[in-house]
Amino acid sequence: MKYIFTTLLLAACMSVHAQQMLIEKGGENNEVIDLDNLKKITFNGTTVNVEQNDGTKSSSTMGDIERIYFGDFTAIDDVKTQSRELVTYITREEIAINSPAGTLVTVYDVIGSQVISIRLGSDGEAISIAQLPKGIYIVKANDKTAKILRR
Numbered sequence: 001m002k003y004i005f006t007t008l009l010l011a012a013c014m015s016v017h018a019q020q021m022l023i024e025k026g027g028e029n030n031e032v033i034d035l036d037n038l039k040k041i042t043f044n045g046t047t048v049n050v051e052q053n054d055g056t057k058s059s060s061t062m063g064d065i066e067r068i069y070f071g072d073f074t075a076i077d078d079v080k081t082q083s084r085e086l087v088t089y090i091t092r093e094e095i096a097i098n099s100p101a102g103t104l105v106t107v108y109d110v111i112g113s114q115v116i117s118i119r120l121g122s123d124g125e126a127i128s129i130a131q132l133p134k135g136i137y138i139v140k141a142n143d144k145t146a147k148i149l150r151r
Contacts, residue, residue, distance in 0.1 A: 022069040023050075023060065024111055031058060035070075069112050086144040094126040095148060097141055101125070105141045107132075 021038065023031040031050075039051045046062045088096040097105050100123050107116035107129070115137070118127055129137075132150050139146045 020071065022071070022111065023065060024067040024069065025060060025064050029064075030111065031060075067113075071112060086141055086146040087139060087148060088124065090129075090148055090150075092151060093130045094128050095139065096124055096126045097139070098124060099141045099144075103141050105139065108138045108140070110136050110138075 019035060021033045021035060023033070025031070033050060033052065037052045037054055037056075039053045042049045042051075047059050048062065048065065049057065049059045051057050086098055088098045090096075097103070097120060099105065099120060101120050103120045105116070105118050105120060105127060106114055107127075109115050115132060116127065116129070120127075120141075129148075129150055134150050137148050137150060139148055
């Protein structure tokens with residue numbers, strides 16, 4: 001409970017430009033809430049209640065909540081336009097990044113958790129993704145992003 005309360009308090013105190021709040025519950029029951037629509041969050045024992053301006057209400061037990069993220073979780077369209085500019089090829093084991101040596105490349109899963117962070121040693125270097133489970137990932141390098149599918 002202290003972790004979730006601290007996260008919410010820090011997010012409220014910082015000048016966050018987030019559009020949404022993602023409540024990660026594990027599995028497919030994650031909840032995305034537009035911050036413009038958020039009315040209030042209350043705690044009742046070990047239950048977290050979320051009320052939105054449109055009248056929508058939800059509640060979760062503290063044990064079900066793994067993490068709470070703030071950000072913009074619907075910007076997939078921007079990623080699609082840059083995919084071919086950043087990732088030159090993808091196999092089951094690696095992706096080739098179209099960026100110069102020294103570029104920091106970060107890979108995120110679909111809920112925004114960082115799964116790989118590596119600095120390229122050479123231009124157009126291939127990065128191993130063999131350790132990642134099958135799924136959709138977002139790759140970021142400099143000002144470019146790409147959505148990839150690991151099969």
